[in-house]
Amino acid sequence: MFGLDKKDTSKLIIVACLALLAPFILNPFPTDSALAQFNAGYPDLMQRFVIFGIFAIGFNILFGLTGYLSFGHAAFLGVGSYSAVWMFKLIGMNVIPAIVLSVIVAGLFALLIGFVSLRRSGIYFSILTLAFAQMSFNLAYSVLTPITNGETGLQLTLEDPRILGVSATTDGSIPVTNLFGLEMRSTFEMAVGPWAFQFNAGYYLCALIMLAAFYLSIRIFRSPFGMMLRAVKSNQQRMNYTGLNTRPYTLAAFVISGMYAGLAGGLMASMDPLAGAERMQWTASGEVVLMTILGGAGTLIGPVLGAGFIKYFENIFSKINDNVLHTWFSFLPDGMEDAVVFIIHPFIGKGWHLTLGILFMLVVIFLPGGLVEGGQRIKGWLSRRKAKGSNTSGETNPAE
Amino acid sequence: MGILEVKDVGKRFGGLQALSNVNLSVQENSVHAIIGPNGAGKSTLLNCLVGKLIPDTGSVMFDGQSVLGRAPYEINQMGISRVFQTPEIFGDLTVLENMMIPCFAKRDGAFELNALSSVLRQKDILQKAEHMLEEMNMADKRHMHAAAMSRGDKRRLEIGMCLSQEPRLLLLDEPTAGMARADTNNTIDLLKQISDERDITIAIIEHDMHVVFSLANRITVLAQGTPLVEDDPQNIRGNPKVREAYLGESA
Amino acid sequence: MDAILLQILNGLDKGSAYALIALGLTLIFGTLGVVNFAHGALFMIGAFCAVTLQRILNLSFELVDETQKDFLGNPLKVKTPYVEAWFGPDIGGSIIDWAVPLAILFAIPIMIGVGYVMERGLIKHFYKRPHADQILVTFGLAIVLQEVVKYFYGANPIQTPAPDALNGVVNLGAAIGMDIVYPVWRVVYFFFAVLIIGGIFSFLQFTTFGMVVRAGMADRETVGLLGINIDRRFTIMFGIAAAVAGLAGVMYTPINSPNYHMGMDFLVLSFVVVVVGGMGSLPGAVLAGFLLGVLESFASMNEVKSLLPGIDQIIIYVVAIIILLTRPRGLMGRKGVMEE
Numbered sequence: 001m002f003g004l005d006k007k008d009t010s011k012l013i014i015v016a017c018l019a020l021l022a023p024f025i026l027n028p029f030p031t032d033s034a035l036a037q038f039n040a041g042y043p044d045l046m047q048r049f050v051i052f053g054i055f056a057i058g059f060n061i062l063f064g065l066t067g068y069l070s071f072g073h074a075a076f077l078g079v080g081s082y083s084a085v086w087m088f089k090l091i092g093m094n095v096i097p098a099i100v101l102s103v104i105v106a107g108l109f110a111l112l113i114g115f116v117s118l119r120r121s122g123i124y125f126s127i128l129t130l131a132f133a134q135m136s137f138n139l140a141y142s143v144l145t146p147i148t149n150g151e152t153g154l155q156l157t158l159e160d161p162r163i164l165g166v167s168a169t170t171d172g173s174i175p176v177t178n179l180f181g182l183e184m185r186s187t188f189e190m191a192v193g194p195w196a197f198q199f200n201a202g203y204y205l206c207a208l209i210m211l212a213a214f215y216l217s218i219r220i221f222r223s224p225f226g227m228m229l230r231a232v233k234s235n236q237q238r239m240n241y242t243g244l245n246t247r248p249y250t251l252a253a254f255v256i257s258g259m260y261a262g263l264a265g266g267l268m269a270s271m272d273p274l275a276g277a278e279r280m281q282w283t284a285s286g287e288v289v290l291m292t293i294l295g296g297a298g299t300l301i302g303p304v305l306g307a308g309f310i311k312y313f314e315n316i317f318s319k320i321n322d323n324v325l326h327t328w329f330s331f332l333p334d335g336m337e338d339a340v341v342f343i344i345h346p347f348i349g350k351g352w353h354l355t356l357g358i359l360f361m362l363v364v365i366f367l368p369g370g371l372v373e374g375g376q377r378i379k380g381w382l383s384r385r386k387a388k389g390s391n392t393s394g395e396t397n398p399a400e
Numbered sequence: 401m402g403i404l405e406v407k408d409v410g411k412r413f414g415g416l417q418a419l420s421n422v423n424l425s426v427q428e429n430s431v432h433a434i435i436g437p438n439g440a441g442k443s444t445l446l447n448c449l450v451g452k453l454i455p456d457t458g459s460v461m462f463d464g465q466s467v468l469g470r471a472p473y474e475i476n477q478m479g480i481s482r483v484f485q486t487p488e489i490f491g492d493l494t495v496l497e498n499m500m501i502p503c504f505a506k507r508d509g510a511f512e513l514n515a516l517s518s519v520l521r522q523k524d525i526l527q528k529a530e531h532m533l534e535e536m537n538m539a540d541k542r543h544m545h546a547a548a549m550s551r552g553d554k555r556r557l558e559i560g561m562c563l564s565q566e567p568r569l570l571l572l573d574e575p576t577a578g579m580a581r582a583d584t585n586n587t588i589d590l591l592k593q594i595s596d597e598r599d600i601t602i603a604i605i606e607h608d609m610h611v612v613f614s615l616a617n618r619i620t621v622l623a624q625g626t627p628l629v630e631d632d633p634q635n636i637r638g639n640p641k642v643r644e645a646y647l648g649e650s651a
Numbered sequence: 652m653d654a655i656l657l658q659i660l661n662g663l664d665k666g667s668a669y670a671l672i673a674l675g676l677t678l679i680f681g682t683l684g685v686v687n688f689a690h691g692a693l694f695m696i697g698a699f700c701a702v703t704l705q706r707i708l709n710l711s712f713e714l715v716d717e718t719q720k721d722f723l724g725n726p727l728k729v730k731t732p733y734v735e736a737w738f739g740p741d742i743g744g745s746i747i748d749w750a751v752p753l754a755i756l757f758a759i760p761i762m763i764g765v766g767y768v769m770e771r772g773l774i775k776h777f778y779k780r781p782h783a784d785q786i787l788v789t790f791g792l793a794i795v796l797q798e799v800v801k802y803f804y805g806a807n808p809i810q811t812p813a814p815d816a817l818n819g820v821v822n823l824g825a826a827i828g829m830d831i832v833y834p835v836w837r838v839v840y841f842f843f844a845v846l847i848i849g850g851i852f853s854f855l856q857f858t859t860f861g862m863v864v865r866a867g868m869a870d871r872e873t874v875g876l877l878g879i880n881i882d883r884r885f886t887i888m889f890g891i892a893a894a895v896a897g898l899a900g901v902m903y904t905p906i907n908s909p910n911y912h913m914g915m916d917f918l919v920l921s922f923v924v925v926v927v928g929g930m931g932s933l934p935g936a937v938l939a940g941f942l943l944g945v946l947e948s949f950a951s952m953n954e955v956k957s958l959l960p961g962i963d964q965i966i967i968y969v970v971a972i973i974i975l976l977t978r979p980r981g982l983m984g985r986k987g988v989m990e991e
Contacts, residue, residue, distance in 0.1 A: 004518075005518075005520070069786060069787075116976065119975075119976060119979075122782055123786065124930075127926050128975060130919060131968045131971055131972065135968040135969075138964035138965055139961060139964060139965060141964075142964045143961025143964065219515070219516050220515050220516075222519060222520075223514055223516055223518060223519060224504055224508075224517070224519055224522060224525075227497060227500070227501065228504070230492065230493060231490050231493060231501055233492065234490040234492040234493055235491065239473075239501075240471070240472040240473050240476075241450065241473075241482045241488070242476060242481075242501060242502045242561065242565070243473050243477040243506070243510060244473055244505050244510055244511070245510040248510075248511040248513075249511060252513055256515075283915075286790055286794075290791075351802065354798035354799065354802070357793075357794030360787065360790065361795065364791060365773075365776070
């Protein structure tokens with residue numbers, strides 16, 4: 001289907017089901033139950049899942065295929081956000097022009113940075129991209145304030161021209177982002193017994209775009225171009241002596257992944273029309289690296305999983321506080337309860353970054369292939385056990 | 401006029417004159433060996449031919465065109481393929497994919513943004529790669545990771561990859577270095593077969609006299625960065641100057 | 652003219668910090684072949700050693716002094732640091748006043764310990780892994796260290812003043828008839844940096860240990876073949892690099908009140924310094940550190956800024972990019988070091 005083989009089609013269908021049914025899947029607990037805090041079916045959070053999914057899918061095209069580790073991809077996300085907000089200010093509140101512009105601008109920016117950075121490889125490349133991103137971040141905070149609005153961040157105002165729309169609605173407020181009139185914030189709530197499921201227009205737009213982005217990445221992975229990128233990672237010397245010019249290949253991959261980041265930034269601004277320089281900071285670049293390797297760099301589905309995993313736990317961990325912990329561990333004797341809460345305390349609430357850092361280290365140390373590899377190991381282990389149990393000496397399929 | 405003409409090439413590294421006044425003419429469809437003791441400048445010369453180094457003086461013409469100042473991939477696209485001393489292949493890719501990449505390079509040139517069509521739809525490429533694998537006797541390994549193969553197989557794969565580009569000149573850098581006798585003999589047979597069956601010129605840098613005298617029909621002896629003599633194998637064997645400079649010392 | 656000299660001096664103290672961090676980074680690059688993204692965190696830990704010592708010295712007990720009344724008429728509670736109680740108010744007071752320089756002694760064993768644990772516990776296992784993995788794992792470690800410090804010390808910068816005697820300004824230009832007023836502590840910092848750099852270089856130049864390390868930087872395998880226990884020496888080298896970064900941090904606290912993310916801020920710049928100086932080149936790291944520090948300070952002159960607005964924010968990156976494109980190995984890089 002869609003020019004994909006059976007395995008890839010099923011991956012696409014799985015991701016499509018997950019994305020489209022997310023309001024159900026992520027809301028397994030009734031609204032009033034104690035476990036409702038683990039629900040993630042809110043428009044705002046679901047939007048973040050798929051938007052960061054797009055970001056990570058794009059990053060994976062560069063890092064997963066070519067092995068070039070960019071530490072500056074957040075810059076493209078930031079540039080995308082700024083472009084989108086400017087479209088809302090100047091043209092109108094329709095998200096399509098904003099998204100298109102953010103992809104184009106991020107692509108051009110990536111072309112410029114990639115052209116310079118890709119003249120070097122390995123750690124030099126990582127440091128160059130890091131330097132560029134940090135430079136953009138500094139510029140956004142200082143000289144470029146007329147464009148970026150510095151520390152405050154770029155926001156919509158009632159004075160914006162919006163030549164194809166209105167500066168202010170009839171009741172005097174700033175208009176909201178929409179897709180040909182369909183407001184991005186409009187949410188349909190469906191109550192089924194004790195459950196309340198929310199269907200948000202903005203989320204579904206993001207999810208559909210994410211599916212398109214995912215489909216495109218499968219096509220790229222399976223194309224001759226994708227094979228060339230893997231060859232770049234494997235042996236550049238052989239590439240050169242096989243008559244292939246590696247630079248345009250890596251540059252194309254860099255620009256494509258920059259455009260994905262721009263798309264993510266544009267969508268972010270479309271859901272919530274503001275943009276700040278902190279989106280370009282290098283810790284933000286580090287986060288997308290983590291999502292990609294946590295899921296499994298170089299695998300198709302890994303980055304989507306990684307992005308979902310991190311954004312979900314970020315949300316949960318930030319919500320938990322000491323009171324919640326005390327109710328959880330109230331079954332323990334008092335002293336022990338306090339001790340357990342004391343130990344867990346640094347990792348929750350504002351301590352999410354600490355958890356993230358530890359997770360980062362654990363994944364790189366023990367599971368360099370990410371969740372996908374972990375899943376395959378478990379699968380392999382189960383099938384070996386099964387083979388043993390049914391007493392067949394037949395060969396087990398090697399994990400892909 | 402040979403297919404490869406090297407004229408007055410010199411190359412200096414700091415205080416070391418690695419090559420001086422190298423003149424060499426490789427005739428079309430011949431097997432031309434370049435031999436010499438360690439440090440004679442063989443590898444430097446080879447690197448000057450493929451674009452890795454640019455000589456300080458002189459010219460290198462391939463088929464009437466200068467190769468100097470061109471990048472390795474451009475020289476390869478002109479029709480020169482190189483086999484490395486330790487096999488350089490795409491270890492993370494399967495054997496079949498390894499074979500497909502040079503086929504793409506031959507068909508599409510140095511760069512082609514073919515990002516949306518599936519590899520599996522490239523019937524012509526697949527066919528050509530499969531055909532070459534059969535010719536190299538490694539069709540049964542097509543789905544293996546190339547890095548997992550034995551050294552001898554890697555060498556065969558690398559040679560096959562070069563041949564699938566249909567080069568006019570095949571450059572080999574000590575292709576049997578570090579190989580067991582059996583593997584060496586297999587490689588000799590393979591190269592013999594290639595030069596007999598194909599319209600191809602082979603230039604080979606080699607240390608192993610057994611390999612040289614079984615394959616070459618023209619030999620250049622390099623000593624201290626400059627060619628000592630260029631002649632047919634039987635004359636080289638009897639040449640006292642060569643014996644003194646090279647064979648005598650190793651015999 | 653005075654202004655230019657002053658800018659050079661202003662650049663030197665920042666440059667000293669860059670040089671010290673970059674020196675450790677490149678030492679680790681060169682010897683262990685590891686890209687350490689957590690090196691900035693070592694600088695930060697050093698700075699917090701000074702904060703910690705200051706707090707320890709200020710530990711006080713409270714006494715109610717009946718003879719004094721506060722403004723409500725209640726007996727005044729007087730806090731007395733233990734140090735003052737033990738050594739008397741004069742000596743105790745000056746010990747507290749000299750907390751930052753004293754922290755050097757306090758920081759050395761701590762930093763060597765941190766470095767040792769880091770190398771043996773984590774980095775050692777990454778020698779044979781790809782550079783990308785090294786970058787990623789040390790990046791994770793840097794986040795962890797910075798968050799731990801944030802947990803214990805909070806997110807706000809903590810003031811750690813220099814001793815009163817070194818807190819003023821000095822007119823450096825008086826001798827040559829010019830007017831260059833400059834904070835004393837920055838002069839101290841510069842000479843401190845020069846001392847450490849000199850110490851490291853002579854250590855590497857004149858001791859057998861240093862000779863082996865230099866040989867190891869040039870060609871690790873060959874030295875390994877000689878049967879010299881290079882790994883153990885490299886562990887010690889890592890400890891030394893950690894101590895250098897830590898001391899740079901200790902002494903920097905009066906110039907810039909330490910906060911938990913200062914390590915990351917300095918790390919990015921120090922990496923740029925290392926790349927500009929040439930990967931694996933110690934003199935290159937020092938030269939580039941001072942060079943970039945001075946350039947940055949020139950770029951922040953009002954005359955320059957009015958000509959090229961924002962140049963002070965990006966000068967270092969621009970220079971780095973130009974250098975990398977024209978001299979890929981950096982100012983003093985050697986062929987073959989970290990080429991891949």
